[in-house]
Amino acid sequence: MNINRTPFFSRLFRALLVITLSTSGTVSASEATASLIQRLEKLQSIEADFVQFVVDKAGASVQESRGVLKAKRPGLFYWHTEPPLEQVIVSDGQHIIVYDPDLEQATVQPVSEQVSNTPALLFSGDVKKLGESYLVHHKQWDNTVDQYVLMPKGADSLFESLRLRFDKDILVEMRLTDSLGQKSTIGFNDAKINTGLSDKQFEFVIPEGTDIIRELTQ
Incomplete structure (x- = not known):
């Protein structure tokens, strides 16, 4: 099996959801964009456990991992993937740290415009201009389940599509298809919304002895 050490959000930062029900409703792209912006602006903080599955273009399993998300x-x-492929990704709004304990290595880079336009923006950034970067489609089932599909407008996007699924305003799943056809599905469990997370929970001290690589924004 080909194991890719780099989880979903790390790949995006460094370069840098599906259910079937009997009835559904669709809205226009502009209405879908406005609906998603309104929903995301209500989400001022989130804390959740996650399970991530990655498959290649042929549908073969590439990776399974678990961890914790905070934003x-x-x-x-803050994104922490548990062992055996442990990794920590932290952003304080100015810099991003990607720490690999097994490699005893950390990469530090400024938050550039490219990084701020990744899916992490949905959780921690300003989403008012979401429509400038993405074409949004929206479907709703039974007035409780909402699905948004984001299609990047830019030719240099790091992914082809991003799908978000909400159940009663709680984010439960994210699915991403990258330019190589690899698909990442992230299920969120026990999500806690707007609980007043302390800024200190996003502070990270790189362990002594770690090889630190500092990247500059081009």
């Missing part, structure tokens, strides 16, 4: 507007983000 808070503006600009705070």
Whole structure:
């Protein structure tokens, strides 16, 4: 099996949801964009456990991982993947740290415009201009389940499509298809919304002895 150490959000930062029900309703792209912006602006912070599955273009399993996500507007983000492929990604709004304990290595880079336009923006950034970067489609089932599909407008996007699924205003799933056809599905469990996360929960001290690589924004 080909194991990719780099989880979903790390790939995006460094370069940088499906259900079937009997009845559904669709709205226009502009209405879908406005609906998603309104929903995301209400989400000032989120804390959840996650399970991530990655398959290749042929549908073969590439990776399965678990961990914790925390995010808070503006600009705070924490993503911790559990062993055996442990990795920590932290953003304080100014810099992003990607720490690999097994490699004893950490990458530090400024938050550039490219990074701020990744899916992490949905959780911790300013979403008012979401429609400038994405074409949004929206479907709703039984007045409780909402699905949004984001299609990047830019030719240099890091992914082909991003799908978000909400159940009663709680984010339960995210699915991403990248330019190589690899698909990442992230299920969120026990999500806690707007609980007043402390900024200190996004502070990270790189362990002594770690090889630190500092990248500059081009």
